Amino acid sequence: MIAHGIRPSAAALRLSGEGAFEALARARELEALGRDVIHLEVGEPDFNTPEHVKRAGIAAIEHNATHYSPSAGIARLRDAIAEYAGRFRGVPAYSRDEVVVSPGLKPLIWNVMCALLDAGDQVLFADPAYPSYAGCSAYLQAEALPIPLLESSDFRLDLDVLAAKISDRTKLLILNSPHNPTGGVLTRSDLERIAELAIRHDVTVVSDEIYCRNLYEGTFASIATLDGMRERTILLDGFSKAYAMTGWRLGYGIMPAPVAKIVALVGQNTYSCTAPFVQEAGVAALEGPDDPVRAMVDEFRVRRDVIVAGLNSLPGITCRTPLGAFYAFPNVSQITSDDRKLASFFLEEANVAALGGSCFGAAGRGYMRFSYANSLEAIDTAIERMREALPRFTA
Numbered sequence: 001m002i003a004h005g006i007r008p009s010a011a012a013l014r015l016s017g018e019g020a021f022e023a024l025a026r027a028r029e030l031e032a033l034g035r036d037v038i039h040l041e042v043g044e045p046d047f048n049t050p051e052h053v054k055r056a057g058i059a060a061i062e063h064n065a066t067h068y069s070p071s072a073g074i075a076r077l078r079d080a081i082a083e084y085a086g087r088f089r090g091v092p093a094y095s096r097d098e099v100v101v102s103p104g105l106k107p108l109i110w111n112v113m114c115a116l117l118d119a120g121d122q123v124l125f126a127d128p129a130y131p132s133y134a135g136c137s138a139y140l141q142a143e144a145l146p147i148p149l150l151e152s153s154d155f156r157l158d159l160d161v162l163a164a165k166i167s168d169r170t171k172l173l174i175l176n177s178p179h180n181p182t183g184g185v186l187t188r189s190d191l192e193r194i195a196e197l198a199i200r201h202d203v204t205v206v207s208d209e210i211y212c213r214n215l216y217e218g219t220f221a222s223i224a225t226l227d228g229m230r231e232r233t234i235l236l237d238g239f240s241k242a243y244a245m246t247g248w249r250l251g252y253g254i255m256p257a258p259v260a261k262i263v264a265l266v267g268q269n270t271y272s273c274t275a276p277f278v279q280e281a282g283v284a285a286l287e288g289p290d291d292p293v294r295a296m297v298d299e300f301r302v303r304r305d306v307i308v309a310g311l312n313s314l315p316g317i318t319c320r321t322p323l324g325a326f327y328a329f330p331n332v333s334q335i336t337s338d339d340r341k342l343a344s345f346f347l348e349e350a351n352v353a354a355l356g357g358s359c360f361g362a363a364g365r366g367y368m369r370f371s372y373a374n375s376l377e378a379i380d381t382a383i384e385r386m387r388e389a390l391p392r393f394t395a
């Protein structure tokens with residue numbers, strides 16, 4: 001019972017919160033008490049949305065693009081996405097009817113899973129992983145099987161375990177490369193092996209590519225571009241991370257047209273449509289200058305190197321160099337296996353907000369996630385604060 005006479009559904013009770021939002025809330029409470037907290041918990045670029053994108057959004061409001069719009073997205077944005085997504089991945093342009101736009105990628109993850117999974121269906125994804133995959137699986141009573149990541153190979157999926165777990169009973173395989181929370185990136189040969197398994201077992205792949213622009217070495221490879229995969233991949237992407245547009249709420253998926261219809265129908269039944277002026281800003285982001293995206297990535301690369309060196313300089317902490325996204329995922333197991341206790345200690349005692357790795361799944365135990373979407377100065381200060389506080393930590 002949550003209030004007099006009001007009982008939550010069993011499905012809602014299977015949901016859990018997202019660690020980043022919970023840590024942020026506690027950090028804000030401490031700030032309200034006058035504490036100076038360094039935010040390394042939330043996964044959002046600290047840069048401002050590029051100027052030309054803001055202008056396009058404002059102009060669209062002034063031109064009264066403020067009404068309901070088609071559930072799958074406005075034609076101009078769907079066309080821009082279809083062209084851009086193909087060009088960026090080096091494949092022929094997609095078509096408008098393969099594109100579904102959504103108010104942020106998170107609701108689209110939910111809608112795709114709702115569109116494809118029934119209770120008892122099997123779904124595979126990494127452990128640790130972005131919490132939405134587990135949340136929606138639990139809500140739908142799908143059977144989620146975790147695939148471990150290998151720290152020794154910079155947090156790529158353990159493909160031998162994947163090969164052992166995938167079967168004709170598997171309905172969906174969710175990939176996320178570059179990966180939240182570890183920064184791991186799947187190689188082209190990993191993707192080839194995964195594609196071969198997906199085809200052999202007739203599994204649909206959901207490829208969450210929201211960090212595809214946040215890549216520090218090499219060129220991005222999407223499983224959707226491999227032979228035989230376009231028709232069985234649901235490619236997910238969005239504007240939050242690449243264009244510093246987290247608060248605008250704008251994401252999209254590309255999938256075979258009949259699937260797009262069903263996913264858009266689920267969207268129509270939940271949020272109806274995505275704000276049209278936000279979509280116009282999205283058109284400007286894709287069609288305007290790309291330099292702001294590259295400048296952000298260059299800056300993230302510098303910060304990554306600083307935070308990784310800083311974390312490795314702390315006693316008991318070891319940190320691999322992440323190849324993508326903007327998270328460092330150090331191993332803290334020499335200090336404690338209770339990563340959440342350590343995260344809470346750093347927040348309460350050192351005014352540094354970061355997350356315990358187990359917020360992202362059981363296999364995240366003994367790790368922490370630091371978002372390096374903060375200034376170099378803040379990162380340096382955070383490292384020094386943790387160095388000073390660590391001797392007082394009791395495991």
Ligand SMILES: Cc1ncc(COP(=O)(O)O)c(C=O)c1O
Nearest residue numbers: 043104105106130180238240251
């Ligand atoms: C892997 C991954 N997918 C999807 C999202 C959702 O992004 P948004 O809803 O802001 O578009 C996030 C955000 O942190 C993420 O890390």
